[in-house]
Amino acid sequence: MKKKSVSPSHLKYLRNQRRNKGVVVTCQLLLVVLFLGLWQLLADKGVIDSFITSSPAKVWTTFAQLAKGDLWRHVGVTLMETVVGFLLSFVIGTVVAILLWFSQTVRRVLEPYLIVLNALPKIALGPLIIVWIGAGKEAIITMAVLISVIITIINTLTGFISVPEDKLLLMKTLGANKWQTLWKLVFPSSMPTITACLKINVGMSWVGSIMGEYLVSKAGLGYLIVYGGQVFNLSLVMCSTVILCALAGLMYLAVAIVERVVTKAMGL
Amino acid sequence: MKSMLSLSDVSYVYHTKRGETHALDHVSFDVAEGEFYGIVGPSGSGKTTLLSVLAGVLKPTSGKVSVDGKEGTLGAVGYMLQRDQLLEWRTIRKNVLLGLEINRSLTPDNLAYADNLLKKYGLHEFSSSYPHELSGGMRQRAALIRTLVLRPKVVLLDEPFSALDFQTRLSVGDDVHRIIKAEGLTAVLVTHDISEAIALCDKVAVLTPRPATVKSVFDIDIAENHDTLARRDDPEFAKIFKRIWKELEVHEEEIGESLSPQIPTQSTS
Numbered sequence: 244m245k246k247k248s249v250s251p252s253h254l255k256y257l258r259n260q261r262r263n264k265g266v267v268v269t270c271q272l273l274l275v276v277l278f279l280g281l282w283q284l285l286a287d288k289g290v291i292d293s294f295i296t297s298s299p300a301k302v303w304t305t306f307a308q309l310a311k312g313d314l315w316r317h318v319g320v321t322l323m324e325t326v327v328g329f330l331l332s333f334v335i336g337t338v339v340a341i342l343l344w345f346s347q348t349v350r351r352v353l354e355p356y357l358i359v360l361n362a363l364p365k366i367a368l369g370p371l372i373i374v375w376i377g378a379g380k381e382a383i384i385t386m387a388v389l390i391s392v393i394i395t396i397i398n399t400l401t402g403f404i405s406v407p408e409d410k411l412l413l414m415k416t417l418g419a420n421k422w423q424t425l426w427k428l429v430f431p432s433s434m435p436t437i438t439a440c441l442k443i444n445v446g447m448s449w450v451g452s453i454m455g456e457y458l459v460s461k462a463g464l465g466y467l468i469v470y471g472g473q474v475f476n477l478s479l480v481m482c483s484t485v486i487l488c489a490l491a492g493l494m495y496l497a498v499a500i501v502e503r504v505v506t507k508a509m510g511l
Numbered sequence: 512m513k514s515m516l517s518l519s520d521v522s523y524v525y526h527t528k529r530g531e532t533h534a535l536d537h538v539s540f541d542v543a544e545g546e547f548y549g550i551v552g553p554s555g556s557g558k559t560t561l562l563s564v565l566a567g568v569l570k571p572t573s574g575k576v577s578v579d580g581k582e583g584t585l586g587a588v589g590y591m592l593q594r595d596q597l598l599e600w601r602t603i604r605k606n607v608l609l610g611l612e613i614n615r616s617l618t619p620d621n622l623a624y625a626d627n628l629l630k631k632y633g634l635h636e637f638s639s640s641y642p643h644e645l646s647g648g649m650r651q652r653a654a655l656i657r658t659l660v661l662r663p664k665v666v667l668l669d670e671p672f673s674a675l676d677f678q679t680r681l682s683v684g685d686d687v688h689r690i691i692k693a694e695g696l697t698a699v700l701v702t703h704d705i706s707e708a709i710a711l712c713d714k715v716a717v718l719t720p721r722p723a724t725v726k727s728v729f730d731i732d733i734a735e736n737h738d739t740l741a742r743r744d745d746p747e748f749a750k751i752f753k754r755i756w757k758e759l760e761v762h763e764e765e766i767g768e769s770l771s772p773q774i775p776t777q778s779t780s
């Protein structure tokens with residue numbers, strides 16, 4: 244929509260912005276290289292004990308070995324648990340938030356329970372979950388859901404309720420019923436809150452699934468980390484942690500892309 | 512002339528935890544078909560409450576509201592709220608169609624009517640633009656068209672121009688006035704701005720402080736069909752302004768708070 248003619252001063256501004264971005268990215272990469280280099284150097288010189296701290300080279304060797312073996316199975320298991328947990332907590336959280344939005348009475352009845360449940364450290368429920376659900380991947384997914392679902396409900400509901408009074412009045416004057424108000428006004432205007440909440444949930448569901456794996460698992464990255472710790476194979480621990488970082492980053496990116504596509508489609 | 516909108520003895524009481532507030536006290540008036548009816552009153556007197564009752568959003572505690580002889584108003588009146596209240600994630604056309612979507616009346620006939628209104632009032636090329644791409648004036652026009660596509664008999668306006676800067680306010684006021692007159696609609700305009708009421712309206716009712724009743728009604732005898740900017744230059748304008756100002760001032764003394772003075776301004780230089 245904007246005109247394409249650009250003034251010299253604006254060109255200069257754009258160039259500066261680009262240069263700035265270049266500097267930031269270079270520094271970010273440099274930081275990684277520096278960190279890895281120092282780590283390797285200190286390990287090689289024997290300043291730090293690479294049995295305890297491992298070293299980039301050892302981590303890499305471990306990774307190469309694992310990649311030939313069943314690394315991908317472990318990655319697949321954890322990824323599945325995390326993504327399923329993430330999606331379930333989104334769906335359950337949103338549905339409950341909608342129900343609570345519909346009825347102010349139910350909302351007021353349940354409010355203290357939500358607050359207490361939110362404050363409860365979910366790991367405390369671990370033993371109960373294992374007894375009730377069994378020591379399988381279902382228990383891990385339950386953990387991932389539990390850890391993020393309450394805060395999803397609370398955040399989404401807050402978004403729903405903070406829709407401006409004037410906009411609600413508009414829907415009323417147009418004769419909208421509650422469902423129409425929800426779909427045409429409340430849901431779209433809460434999109435920013437919902438996507439912000441989703442981004443936080445990415446991290447939460449990884450916490451849930453890894454924590455669940457610590458408790459019960461026979462496979463997965465969390466299992467590898469615990470196993471590595473027990474047999475003092477710290478290269479395995481480091482390697483799994485690095486993979487975890489990469490996966491969590493990628494998942495965040497995926498959510499951010501979905502957010503951008505959705506907001507663009509909505510014209511925001 | 513035939514009466515289009517009629518209120519008889521309408522009262523409204525708000526109930527809250529802190530107690531009850533009598534907002535409207537036996538308000539009665541009639542608006543004739545095609546008339547542009549203004550309502551001015553001290554702040555907090557109950558103007559918005561009055562329009563909400565007229566719109567059918569609030570049920571009067573007692574009294575009767577009827578449109579075109581039939582009791583009840585929901586559906587027969589269109590309500591233009593303060594600020595345009597366009598939904599940012601909808602295109603202008605989708606915003607305009609919101610009411611029809613809600614009524615499930617997106618018939619080809621109604622769609623054609625909506626597009627026709629957009630074309631007639633110069634918004635057609637912005638049909639697929641989003642509200643933030645439009646000027647304040649154009650947004651207000653889109654909000655008016657959103658009201659008009661529902662083919663109301665009466666249009667209610669609650670300080671619809673108060674968010675605009677003075678210059679825009681004059682031209683948008685004129686714009687809205689012209690469109691409503693062109694469509695042959697009856698309108699009720701609530702405003703703080705006495706000069707706006709005089710420039711736009713055929714009659715102006717002055718409300719008392721809360722609980723509001725109609726204190727007096729002024730006939731605005733400035734040549735019809737004048738554009739509202741020219742009306743502001745009419746010698747009659749300043750006279751009526753003074754009379755309404757006095758009428759309101761009496762209340763101000765009674766409740767001891769000040770209404771921001773709106774001095775009539777020469778609009779053409």
Ligand SMILES: Nc1ncnc2c1ncn2[C@@H]1O[C@H](COP(=O)(O)OP(=O)(O)OP(=O)(O)O)[C@@H](O)[C@H]1O
Pocket residue numbers: 525526527532534552553554555556557558559560561721
């Ligand atoms: N939802 C509500 N609950 C309780 N009291 C209310 C409510 N809405 C308005 N009131 C009270 O009723 C009175 C009239 O309010 P109203 O908004 O109708 O006045 P107004 O003339 O539109 O005011 P303004 O000039 O500020 O727009 C005020 O004293 C207000 O405090």
Ligand SMILES: [Mg+2]
Pocket residue numbers: 558559560
């Ligand atoms: Mg008001």
